[in-house]
Amino acid sequence: MTLEHQILVIDDDIEIRSYMQIALKPFYRLKAVGDVAQALAELSDTTTKYDLVLSDIQLPGLSGLQLSEEMRVRGMTIPVIVMTAHGSVQAAVTAMKEGVFDYILKPINLDELKMSISRALHVQSLESENTILRQEVKRSWNVANIIGKSAAIRSVFDLLQRIAPTQANVLITGETGTGKEIFARALHNLSPRAAQPFVPINCSAIPAELLESELFGHTKGSFTGAHQDRKGLFEEAQGGTVFLDEIGDMEVSLQAKLLRVLQERKIKPVGGSKQRDIDVRVIAATHKDLKGAIREGRFREDLFYRLCVIPMELPALRQRKEDIPLLADYFFKKHVATHGLKVKGITPKAMEKLVEHSWEGNVRELENFIVRAAILCSEDWISDVNLPFIALTGNTDSSTSPNQFLDSHFSQNLTLRELEKRYINMILRKTGMRKEQTAQILGVDRKTLYRKEREFGLTAEADAQAVEETKHSLV
Amino acid sequence: MLLVLVPSYLSRRSKDLVLVQDALLAGDFEAIRTIGHKLRGHAGTYGFDQLSIIGMDIESAAKLEDAVAVQRLMQLLKDYLEHVEIAPPSSERLSS
Numbered sequence: 001m002t003l004e005h006q007i008l009v010i011d012d013d014i015e016i017r018s019y020m021q022i023a024l025k026p027f028y029r030l031k032a033v034g035d036v037a038q039a040l041a042e043l044s045d046t047t048t049k050y051d052l053v054l055s056d057i058q059l060p061g062l063s064g065l066q067l068s069e070e071m072r073v074r075g076m077t078i079p080v081i082v083m084t085a086h087g088s089v090q091a092a093v094t095a096m097k098e099g100v101f102d103y104i105l106k107p108i109n110l111d112e113l114k115m116s117i118s119r120a121l122h123v124q125s126l127e128s129e130n131t132i133l134r135q136e137v138k139r140s141w142n143v144a145n146i147i148g149k150s151a152a153i154r155s156v157f158d159l160l161q162r163i164a165p166t167q168a169n170v171l172i173t174g175e176t177g178t179g180k181e182i183f184a185r186a187l188h189n190l191s192p193r194a195a196q197p198f199v200p201i202n203c204s205a206i207p208a209e210l211l212e213s214e215l216f217g218h219t220k221g222s223f224t225g226a227h228q229d230r231k232g233l234f235e236e237a238q239g240g241t242v243f244l245d246e247i248g249d250m251e252v253s254l255q256a257k258l259l260r261v262l263q264e265r266k267i268k269p270v271g272g273s274k275q276r277d278i279d280v281r282v283i284a285a286t287h288k289d290l291k292g293a294i295r296e297g298r299f300r301e302d303l304f305y306r307l308c309v310i311p312m313e314l315p316a317l318r319q320r321k322e323d324i325p326l327l328a329d330y331f332f333k334k335h336v337a338t339h340g341l342k343v344k345g346i347t348p349k350a351m352e353k354l355v356e357h358s359w360e361g362n363v364r365e366l367e368n369f370i371v372r373a374a375i376l377c378s379e380d381w382i383s384d385v386n387l388p389f390i391a392l393t394g395n396t397d398s399s400t401s402p403n404q405f406l407d408s409h410f411s412q413n414l415t416l417r418e419l420e421k422r423y424i425n426m427i428l429r430k431t432g433m434r435k436e437q438t439a440q441i442l443g444v445d446r447k448t449l450y451r452k453e454r455e456f457g458l459t460a461e462a463d464a465q466a467v468e469e470t471k472h473s474l475v
Numbered sequence: 476m477l478l479v480l481v482p483s484y485l486s487r488r489s490k491d492l493v494l495v496q497d498a499l500l501a502g503d504f505e506a507i508r509t510i511g512h513k514l515r516g517h518a519g520t521y522g523f524d525q526l527s528i529i530g531m532d533i534e535s536a537a538k539l540e541d542a543v544a545v546q547r548l549m550q551l552l553k554d555y556l557e558h559v560e561i562a563p564p565s566s567e568r569l570s571s
Contacts, residue, residue: 015484016520022479107527
């Protein structure tokens with residue numbers, strides 16, 4: 001028995017106080033006072049944390065029941081046990097209905113008292129644990145549908161919750177697949193602008209010559225094909241949030257125009273002469289080293305500081321490995337439900353392998369992997385045994401060469417377009433969905449890759465579908 | 476361990492006798508009732524069950540403002556304190 005618990009005894013009878021001091025001394029740390037005023041002073045003193053209050057009902061001035069009520073009003077959740085003579089049992093029973101934990105009859109039986117105290121402390125400990133766990137779950141595991149409990153992600157959650165309600169521009173950085181857009185959406189959803197639009201723009205996916213028009217709109221006849229006036233995405237986002245993804249890929253000439261918009265809070269559509277007021281919060285994101293780009297003259301320093309009022313760096317999945325089981329379980333349940341699959345779960349050994357993997361494509365790669373594993377799994381459980389056979393990324397498929405790919409697909413008499421789609425998909429998976437590396441291998445620029453991805457529908461869902469098709473073709 | 480409290484506890488009961496006597500002379504039955512009530516509570520807690528009953532009777536007599544009954548109970552208390560013997564405890568609760 002440790003003396004970890006501190007009890008406050010309130011009784012105006014010095015004989016009872018002396019008795020408690022001696023009788024409970026071997027088991028608890030104890031302070032005894034004679035009235036409610038002293039008790040409240042003790043309980044309000046933050047230097048001592050009391051775990052339990054043991055109070056006589058009949059006291060000079062305020063009664064023990066009034067003390068319990070006052071504690072409740074002050075938000076003190078310490079359990080209270082009241083002591084009473086036989087004649088006051090009804091009052092004690094009433095008190096229990098109003099939240100007193102237990103009552104003890106005088107004369108006091110020490111065994112009964114110790115049992116009651118022990119029970120109260122146990123219940124209190126469970127309730128505290130429950131409260132902490134509830135807060136922990138609420139705070140850490142799922143903030144605006146972002147899953148994670150690691151220290152690395154919790155610090156991002158804390159930042160997110162602090163800055164979301166503000167108007168400050170945010171620059172989100174992190175490797176591909178770390179969830180930059182999801183965090184941007186969370187910032188928007190937790191902000192006072194949540195009821196207004198969230199407009200994402202991938203600066204890398206839109207050709208430079210069209211981006212200005214996309215962002216700021218255009219007037220009829222301002223360029224070939226501009227048959228009518230069109231609002232830009234900044235205007236579409238009026239009152240809400242604009243998310244400028246891959247801001248590092250924006251051309252320098254357009255960066256100057258964006259800077260002016262951010263400074264003046266006005267836009268001028270392409271071909272237009274009148275400026276229009278805009279009220280948008282700007283969240284930008286990049287996986288690139290913008291400071292390096294500034295040094296090389298590819299990114300404007302003044303724009304960087306305008307965008308990066310608050311920097312938010314997202315950790316790579318390998319820096320938050322303890323989140324992998326949570327994420328894997330979340331994605332598994334999500335996709336099993338979506339695809340109506342029978343597979344029951346992921347075995348602990350398979351989960352260990354998932355945790356060990358480096359996931360260079362981060363959360364996106366993990367999600368894609370789980371989708372494929374769930375769809376291709378022919379057993380009840382995704383196990384470490386069948387994991388390598390369904391693994392299409394990372395270590396397990398690094399041996400798949402382009403030649404092997406072509407050999408395996410030639411026999412299917414695919415169209416050139418289908419072959420192109422599958423090849424791009426394979427390279428995307430090989431690189432863990434890293435766009436820059438994929439584009440390099442394919443010998444195209446990122447914009448072309450984005451265009452091909454859109455054209456072929458190579459999103460996570462489309463990816464799953466492609467896997468399903470592959471599965472059927474293997475049967 | 477609780478045995479260490481007993482001698483001083485019993486000596487304070489002799490003081491109770493004086494306090495009750497003074498209160499009776501002053502006609503302060505509320506003070507007598509309080510002493511009886513407390514005696515009832517703490518005597519039983521210390522394991523002096525008979526003393527607890529005396530305390531309960533003092534409390535009842537004081538409520539009725541029955542000076543004769545109070546006098547009789549004071550004599551009973553005095554006799555008890557003169558003759559009480561302390562036996563080793565059978566459990567953690569003291570017994571008289």
